[in-house]
Amino acid sequence: MKDGNWSGEIAERVRTVPPSGIRRFFELAEEQEDVISLGVGEPDFSAPWGAREAGISSLETGRTSYTANRGKRELREEIARDVRRYGLDYSPEDEIIVTTGVSEGVDLAFRALFDPGDTVAVAQPAYVSYEPGVTFAGAEPLPVPTRAEDEFKLTYDALRDAGAGDADGLIYCYPNNPTGAVMTRDELGEVAEFCRQNDLVVLADEVYADLTYESKHASIATLDGMRERTVVFNGFSKAYAMTGTRLGYALGPSDAVGAMNRIHQYTMLSAPTTAQYMAIEALRRCADEVEEMRQEYNRRRNLVLSRLGEMGIDPFEAKGAFYVFPRVPDGDDETFAEELLKQEEVAVVPGRVFGEGGEGHLRMSYATGMDELKKAMDRIEGFVERNY
Amino acid sequence: MNEEKRRELVEVLADDARRSTDDLARMLDASADDVEKEIEALEDEGVLRGYTAVVDWEEFDDDRAEAYVEVNVSLDRETDYVDIADRIARFPEVTSLTLVSGNYDFGLTVEADSMNDVSAFVSEKVAPVPEITQTVTHFVMDKYKERGFGMGDGDDDERLSVSP
Numbered sequence: 354m355k356d357g358n359w360s361g362e363i364a365e366r367v368r369t370v371p372p373s374g375i376r377r378f379f380e381l382a383e384e385q386e387d388v389i390s391l392g393v394g395e396p397d398f399s400a401p402w403g404a405r406e407a408g409i410s411s412l413e414t415g416r417t418s419y420t421a422n423r424g425k426r427e428l429r430e431e432i433a434r435d436v437r438r439y440g441l442d443y444s445p446e447d448e449i450i451v452t453t454g455v456s457e458g459v460d461l462a463f464r465a466l467f468d469p470g471d472t473v474a475v476a477q478p479a480y481v482s483y484e485p486g487v488t489f490a491g492a493e494p495l496p497v498p499t500r501a502e503d504e505f506k507l508t509y510d511a512l513r514d515a516g517a518g519d520a521d522g523l524i525y526c527y528p529n530n531p532t533g534a535v536m537t538r539d540e541l542g543e544v545a546e547f548c549r550q551n552d553l554v555v556l557a558d559e560v561y562a563d564l565t566y567e568s569k570h571a572s573i574a575t576l577d578g579m580r581e582r583t584v585v586f587n588g589f590s591k592a593y594a595m596t597g598t599r600l601g602y603a604l605g606p607s608d609a610v611g612a613m614n615r616i617h618q619y620t621m622l623s624a625p626t627t628a629q630y631m632a633i634e635a636l637r638r639c640a641d642e643v644e645e646m647r648q649e650y651n652r653r654r655n656l657v658l659s660r661l662g663e664m665g666i667d668p669f670e671a672k673g674a675f676y677v678f679p680r681v682p683d684g685d686d687e688t689f690a691e692e693l694l695k696q697e698e699v700a701v702v703p704g705r706v707f708g709e710g711g712e713g714h715l716r717m718s719y720a721t722g723m724d725e726l727k728k729a730m731d732r733i734e735g736f737v738e739r740n741y
Numbered sequence: 742m743n744e745e746k747r748r749e750l751v752e753v754l755a756d757d758a759r760r761s762t763d764d765l766a767r768m769l770d771a772s773a774d775d776v777e778k779e780i781e782a783l784e785d786e787g788v789l790r791g792y793t794a795v796v797d798w799e800e801f802d803d804d805r806a807e808a809y810v811e812v813n814v815s816l817d818r819e820t821d822y823v824d825i826a827d828r829i830a831r832f833p834e835v836t837s838l839t840l841v842s843g844n845y846d847f848g849l850t851v852e853a854d855s856m857n858d859v860s861a862f863v864s865e866k867v868a869p870v871p872e873i874t875q876t877v878t879h880f881v882m883d884k885y886k887e888r889g890f891g892m893g894d895g896d897d898d899e900r901l902s903v904s905p
């Protein structure tokens with residue numbers, strides 16, 4: 354290092370990853386006073402009081418030490434019980450690991466399962482962390498665009514056309530951030546077939562599983578021949594409105610989870626203890642609150658979809674998470690988003706920041722109270738009338 | 742409207758009765774016409790009894806007084822709970838009246854312009870009812886939550902305005 358200049362010291366795989374496009378919009382939004390934000394990727398609710406209370410009493414009784422590397426046994430047992438709702442069956446002993454958010458889980462999987470030179474197919478548009486995560490792990494990301502015509506579902510053809518047949522792994526999230534797309538069991542069938550044929554490991558980010566509105570969530574790990582090649586990720590951030598408590602988990606064959614734990618035990622020791630106490634309570638007694646939040650999201654979704662439809666904007670019927678991903682009238686998502694922010698002080702995120710296939714769309718989050726949401730829709734309506 | 746939607750309509754109204762019919766229709770993925778008809782039906786059936794605002798009178802600088810009054814009664818062959826309830830409920834000062842289990846029979850909420858008025862009302866109108874054997878009045882000193890609404894300062898939204 355010369356004269357305190359670090360530029361030569363930063364690792365190449367870090368230097369070459371550009372800052373997230375989300376960041377730029379955050380900065381633009383911060384410059385304005387009365388922004389109504391539909392740009393938020395986390396719930397507007399607080400965690401169920403029961404879960405918060407459990408965190409408080411764990412602190413009162415002095416539960417502030419590390420836990421077992423894989424997470425408290427009690428919590429892993431509750432997780433094992435809970436995921437049976439989706440037909441998932443994993444042993445608390447060696448097939449479940451509790452992580453510091455889904456974020457850590459996904460990062461562990463990238464590092465534990467892929468070597469430098471390996472390729473990981475990334476279904477897009479997608480949550481912005483996958484591509485950088487693959488790069489940080491030393492592997493190569495391969496974008497697999499999905500299309501509006503397919504309702505942003507991942508298909509056999511999309512995987513084949515992107516050249517994912519040569520990849521070593523695939524990561525996707527359904528219900529999807531940013532599109533709100535969900536995939537049924539049948540539709541997952543062709544993805545599963547592709548992955549079996551081409552021997553791909555699947556990383557299924559199912560963090561929005563509970564926020565599915567018109568059908569029950571389906572996990573690819575429940576399809577024939579898929580459990581042994583899949584790691585499923587889920588957590589408490591979205592359904593339980595616990596983003597800040599940082600807790601998630603991964604489910605997978607013991608070899609995969611064991612390898613992930615090898616890294617986790619050295620780099621994290623254990624996920625946050627207070628959060629684990631909250632999560633135990635969340636799984637035991639907070640299902641009603643989760644259901645209430647889900648219903649409220651659904652009503653907001655209905656409201657947003659019909660308002661957009663009335664404006665003549667093709668909303669594309671998002672069926673999960675808390676996002677809609679409408680198409681911009683003239684296809685220029687960036688200008689729409691910037692002008693909407695400037696003229697109407699409504700923040701949305703241009704689809705292109707979520708990777709290939711996102712351009713021309715906007716991510717609007719309905720994790721915002723009904724009154725604000727209505728105000729935002731009124732403003733968007735005026736904006737569209739004036740500009741398009 | 743199916744039973745599930747009907748229930749949801751009631752729940753949404755219970756949460757906020759000020760929404761427009763159009764918004765209710767959008768939220769429930771129903772037609773405005775259906776919503777309108779269903780609300781009328783629910784009113785006719787007595788499911789929806791009225792619509793009102795939750796007011797923090799203190800914020801409005803209106804220092805009215807409120808009290809919970811426990812009431813004990815003794816029944817006889819001719820008089821039952823409903824007869825007594827009917828008689829008390831008619832007073833406009835009584836804003837709610839419930840029959841409860843436990844140490845007393847009725848719990849009522851009484852509202853008036855001042856504590857004196859509340860006391861006078863209880864001693865002059867409630868206590869003298871022949872079947873009523875005892876009243877205990879608890880004045881409300883501060884209110885933290887009413888019908889689901891917290892009366893403190895709202896929570897600030899601390900989320901970043903744009904996030905992944």
Ligand SMILES: Cc1ncc(COP(=O)(O)O)c(C=O)c1O
Nearest residue numbers: 454455456480526530588590905
């Ligand atoms: C698809 C997806 N996966 C993972 C995460 C991060 O989850 P966690 O808070 O559990 O790290 C997010 C958060 O926005 C997300 O949208």
